[in-house]
Amino acid sequence: MAFGNSPRLQEPLVIAASARLPYILLGAVVILYGALILYLPFHSPPDIYNSPDEMANAFFIRSVEQDGRLIRPTIQQNLPSVVFPRGVLRQDNAFIPVGFVSFPLLLGIIAKLTSFKGLFYLMAILSALSLLAWYGFLHAFFGARLALLTTFLTAGHPLVLYWSNRPLLPNALFFAFYFFAFYFFSRTFYRPDAGSSRNFYSILAGLVFGLAVAIRPQEGVWLAAVVLLVAVLFQSRSWYPWMIFLITAALPVGGLLAAQKIIYGSASRTGYHLTPPSLTILQTLRRVVLPFGLNIKAIGAVSYSYWIDIIWCFTILSILGLAIVLMYRNGTLLRRLRFWALVLFIVSAWLMVFYGSFAVQDRFDRTVSLGTSFTRYFLPIYVMALPFVAYALFFLRRRFGKILVSAVVVVTVFLSMRAIFWGGDEGFIRIVKALNDNKEVRAKALQILPANAVILTDRSDKIFFPEREIVSQFRKFHHPDFEKLYGLNLYYETIADTDVVAFENDNFWGPHRLKAQDPVDLGYRHKLYKLEELGSRK
Amino acid sequence: MSKVFSVLFLISLVAYFAFAMAEELLPGFVSDYFNPHLLLIPVLIFLTTALVYEKGEVRMASSGGERLTSKSRKSQSLLIFLAGAITLGILWIGGREIETAWRVLMAVYGGLLVVGILTVLFKE
Numbered sequence: 001m002a003f004g005n006s007p008r009l010q011e012p013l014v015i016a017a018s019a020r021l022p023y024i025l026l027g028a029v030v031i032l033y034g035a036l037i038l039y040l041p042f043h044s045p046p047d048i049y050n051s052p053d054e055m056a057n058a059f060f061i062r063s064v065e066q067d068g069r070l071i072r073p074t075i076q077q078n079l080p081s082v083v084f085p086r087g088v089l090r091q092d093n094a095f096i097p098v099g100f101v102s103f104p105l106l107l108g109i110i111a112k113l114t115s116f117k118g119l120f121y122l123m124a125i126l127s128a129l130s131l132l133a134w135y136g137f138l139h140a141f142f143g144a145r146l147a148l149l150t151t152f153l154t155a156g157h158p159l160v161l162y163w164s165n166r167p168l169l170p171n172a173l174f175f176a177f178y179f180f181a182f183y184f185f186s187r188t189f190y191r192p193d194a195g196s197s198r199n200f201y202s203i204l205a206g207l208v209f210g211l212a213v214a215i216r217p218q219e220g221v222w223l224a225a226v227v228l229l230v231a232v233l234f235q236s237r238s239w240y241p242w243m244i245f246l247i248t249a250a251l252p253v254g255g256l257l258a259a260q261k262i263i264y265g266s267a268s269r270t271g272y273h274l275t276p277p278s279l280t281i282l283q284t285l286r287r288v289v290l291p292f293g294l295n296i297k298a299i300g301a302v303s304y305s306y307w308i309d310i311i312w313c314f315t316i317l318s319i320l321g322l323a324i325v326l327m328y329r330n331g332t333l334l335r336r337l338r339f340w341a342l343v344l345f346i347v348s349a350w351l352m353v354f355y356g357s358f359a360v361q362d363r364f365d366r367t368v369s370l371g372t373s374f375t376r377y378f379l380p381i382y383v384m385a386l387p388f389v390a391y392a393l394f395f396l397r398r399r400f401g402k403i404l405v406s407a408v409v410v411v412t413v414f415l416s417m418r419a420i421f422w423g424g425d426e427g428f429i430r431i432v433k434a435l436n437d438n439k440e441v442r443a444k445a446l447q448i449l450p451a452n453a454v455i456l457t458d459r460s461d462k463i464f465f466p467e468r469e470i471v472s473q474f475r476k477f478h479h480p481d482f483e484k485l486y487g488l489n490l491y492y493e494t495i496a497d498t499d500v501v502a503f504e505n506d507n508f509w510g511p512h513r514l515k516a517q518d519p520v521d522l523g524y525r526h527k528l529y530k531l532e533e534l535g536s537r538k
Numbered sequence: 539m540s541k542v543f544s545v546l547f548l549i550s551l552v553a554y555f556a557f558a559m560a561e562e563l564l565p566g567f568v569s570d571y572f573n574p575h576l577l578l579i580p581v582l583i584f585l586t587t588a589l590v591y592e593k594g595e596v597r598m599a600s601s602g603g604e605r606l607t608s609k610s611r612k613s614q615s616l617l618i619f620l621a622g623a624i625t626l627g628i629l630w631i632g633g634r635e636i637e638t639a640w641r642v643l644m645a646v647y648g649g650l651l652v653v654g655i656l657t658v659l660f661k662e
Contacts, residue, residue, distance in 0.1 A: 020541065020544060021544075021588070021657055022654060022657050022658050022661070024544045024547065024548070024588065025650060025653060025654035025657060026654060027548060028547070028548065028551055028650050029647070029650050029651060029654055031548075031551065031552060031555065032551075032555070032643065032646065032647040032650065033647070035555050035559070035643060036643060036644065036647055039640060145658060145661070148654075148658045149655060149658045149659065152651060152654045152655045152658065153655070155651060156648075156651045156655075393655070393659055394659065397659045397660070402614065402617055402656075402660060403617070405656075405659060406617055406618075406620075406621040406656055409621065409652055409655050409656060409659075410621050410624055410625050410628075410652055413625055413648050413651050413652050413655075414625060414628050414629065414632075414648065417629055417632075417633075417644060417647075417648045418629075418632055421632075421633055421636065421644060422632060422633060422635055422636075429635050429636060
C-alpha cells in the first residue's frame, strides 16, 4: 500500500474508546520504569559516586540536609585555595559548589523531609509520573496513537533510562520538570473549554518551567524558544494566562539569583565564574551563547559521535520519520509534525553549537560512550526526535508489514536494555563493579593516609573526597601554584604504571621540586605515592 | 471483564515488584515464606486473560455484535506475544550477570515495552 494513501496517519490519531490495552501496558511500563531507575542507586555502595559532579552534589545535598547550610567548612583549615576536588571550590576555609546552586539546595531541602536515601524514591516516582505528563502533552499535540507510541519509545530510550538512574545529576529532575511543564502548558493553552482551571494550570506550568530553568539555567534559552513556538502552534490569544505563567516562572529563577547573591556575592555570579565579571554587552552575550567558543570541526565530530554512532537505531528511524514527514504534505498530523521538526531543528542547532565546542574529557581514553556528558547535554534532542521514530515505525508497519516492524522493535528494545545494563564499560553492571572496587580502594587508602594528608589525583577525587583534602587541577598548575603546596603532607594517587610515574618524576614533578616515591598498591591498578619535596630546584 | 483482569494484572504486577524489592533489600524477608518470583505466573495469566477479553470486546464493539474470527487478528496477537516473549527470553539470558529479581524486572520491562509498542502499531 502506498504511504500517501494512508489517511489514518494523516489525521489526528485517535484510538477507539474500547482499546484499553495500550493504556494498561503504558501503566505497567510506567510502574516498572520507576522501579528500574532505582537499579543504580540501590546497588551503589553509599558515599561512592561515579562522577565528580554526583560526588559534589551529594556532598552539598547532605550539607543542607544535616546542617541546613549549603556552604560547608573545609576538612583542614587554612590550606591554599588550589586545594579542591572537581565540582567544588575552596573559599575562605569553606567549600562552595561549582555548579548552579539551585539543584543541591532544592534536593537538600527535600532530603530534610525524606532523608537522603528517600530522595531516590521520590525522584523515581517523579520521573515515572513525568512520563505520563509527556504523554499528556503529546496527546494534545499529536493525538493519542502517536503519543502512546512516543511515550513507550521514551520509556525504552537507553539514554533516558540511563540518566534517570543517576538522580544526583540535575538531568533527571530537569527532564521531569520539562515534561510536567509541557503538560501543564498544553492544559493551559490548548483547552478552549478549560475556563478557570486554565489559570491553575498556568500557575503549575510556570512553576515547573521556572524550576527546570533554575536547575539548568544553561537550557533556559532553548526552553523558552520551544515554549514560544508551541504557544504559536496552540494559537493562544489570551494574555492573562501568559502573565500568570511568566510571574510564577520567575519565582524559582528569582530564588536561584538570590541564592547566588548570598553565596557568591552577586546574583549573576556562579561557581563557574568566581572572578567578578566586568564585561561589555557583546562579551556577555558571547558568554551566554557561545561559552565554549565556536569550533566547527569539533561540532561536526561531536554531532557524528553522539547522533549517529551511539544510538544509531533511534537515529536511523528518526531520520526516516523526518524524511517522510517532510515529503508528504497532507493532513493535520503531518502539519504538526513538520512544525515539531522546526522546533527540533532549532533546539538541535542551539545545543550542538552550545555544547559541540566544549572540550570535555570525561574519559581518559576519550572514546564515545553512554555515560559521557554529551549524551546528557543532548538528551532533549534525543527525546524530541522520538515522535519521528514513532512515525517511522508506523510507516514501516504499513509499508513492509508486521514481521519486519516487530523485528525492528525487538532489536531496538534489546539493544537499549543491553547498552544500559551490560554493554560497554559504562553499563550499570560495570558501574556497580567499579564503585565496589573504589570502595575497597578507599578503605585501603584511608588506613594509610593520615588525617592531614592532601592527595593530588587526576580522577580519583570522587573516591577520596570528602574523607581527605584533594588537589585535582594540578596538571594545569604553574610553578607558583606548586609552591603553595610546599610543606603540606602530599600524596599522589594514580593508575599509571611505575615507568610512567618514573617519567613524570623526571619531567613533571622534578621541575616543581617534588618526587613521587614509596608506592603502595591500593588494588585495582590504583597506587598511592608519597610526594616528597626535593631540597633544591632541578 | 477485560477491565477486571487489567486491574488484577496491575495489582499482581505491583505485588510482584513489592515482594521482589523487599527480598532484594532484606534477603530472606519474603523467600523464607515463598518464592516472590512465583508471582510472575499470575502476572502473565492476568495479562493474557485481559488481552483475550479485550480482543473479544473490540470485536463485539466494531461489528455490532457480529463475531469476527479473522485469521489476521489471531496472527497479530500471536506475533505480539511472540515478539514480547522473544525479547523477554533474550534479555533474561543476556542479563545473567544481574541478580534474579532485577533480571526478571528488566526482562519483563523489555517484554512489556515490545508488547506495548506493537499493540499500538498493530491497532487497526
